[in-house]
Amino acid sequence: MNEDWFKMNVPMKLKKLLDNIDKQFKSNTGKNIFFDGIQDSLKFIPEAVNSIEKIGEIDKVSENILIDYITNKALQEFCRINQYYNFNKQAQESLRAIYVDLFSKIKTHNNSVDTISKVHYESLTMWLRETNAFAENIYSTQEENVEPVACSEYSHELQIELLQIDIAQLIEPILDIGCGKQGNMVDYLRNNGLEAFGFDRFAFESSFLTQSDWFEYDFGLNKWGTIISNLGFSNHFQHHHTRNDGDFVRYAKTYMDILNSLKIGGRFHYAPDLPFIEQYLDIGKYAITRKKLGDYTFKSVIVERLL
Ligand SMILES: C[S@@+](CC[C@H](N)C(=O)[O-])C[C@H]1O[C@@H](n2cnc3c(N)ncnc32)[C@H](O)[C@@H]1O
The missing domain is CATH 3.40.50.150 (Vaccinia Virus protein VP39)
Structure with missing residues (x-):
């Protein structure tokens, strides 16, 4: 999916939500998901919380578009950090399921945003551990940020x-x-x-x-x-x-x-x-x-x- 093309072609009401999702990813860029202090390091930013509150107002089709967008963006961000991560179809589906679960928790309002955020990042850590076990051995639990393993495109x-x-x-x-x-x-x-x-x-x-x-x-x-x-x-x-x-x-x-x-x-x-x-x-x-x-x-x- 070409992100720019995609963003130009989504309905207007989704654009703002996508922008806020982008900001959330930006705020998490380079953070170490295995860091012991993950709870303070990886958090939902106010713009994301704002969007989250609007999720209840969007229809099912738009919700699925958002979930696909986030899943794809998360996969790209993981691979940007380490090009040797490998996510097969099953791993991609289980990542998508994490976001489906996140959206459903947000909509039911049964938990605070902080609790939802904590559970969400714990699920992501578990998912990464299960799909790419080697990651845990190379990233220290003491470092808040990780150095990306370079991967470029060449002329x-x-x-x-x-x-x-x-x-x-x-x-x-x-x-x-x-x-x-x-x-x-x-x-x-x-x-x-x-x-x-x-x-x-x-x-x-x-x-x-x-x-x-x-x-x-x-x-x-x-x-x-x-x-x-x-x-x-x-x-x-x-x-x-x-x-x-x-x-x-x-x-x-x-x-x-x-x-x-x-x-x-x-x-x-x-x-x-x-x-x-x-x-x-x-x-x-x-x-x-x-x-x-x-x-x-x-x-x-x-x-x-x-x-
Ligand atoms: C260093 S880049 C080189 C890209 C391109 N060949 C060039 O020289 O510009 C390596 C590419 O391999 C792709 N890649 C890594 N694992 C892959 C996989 N399992 N299946 C398909 N592509 C993969 C990455 O997405 C990335 O675009």
């Missing part, structure tokens, strides 16, 4: 350089995995007349960008001429490979699904490199080209499917 120029792309040589169709919200590379390739598509868990949906998780995306078989993923899939695979509780088997299976979705002669361009799995690829079936990238500690890789 097409930089991606072309990092991924060793020569656009005259690209085989179509092209798929960008973890293309970013805007799909900069997809946009660039399409502007150059190439048939390109992308997906990302936070992509702004269009006829060529899809919002999807790479564990849920259907890559197909013998389908893509070129697949690219800049600091996306392989970066997360590498992260899981180094974690004791990492989901590395699932990543390895998806990596093979990606390679099997290439046409014969098709190529997968990605960075960083994944030497721990690349070494096991059948050299009769795949040709691997690695390139050192200036001062970066990682390499960029092209895997070509030969058979």
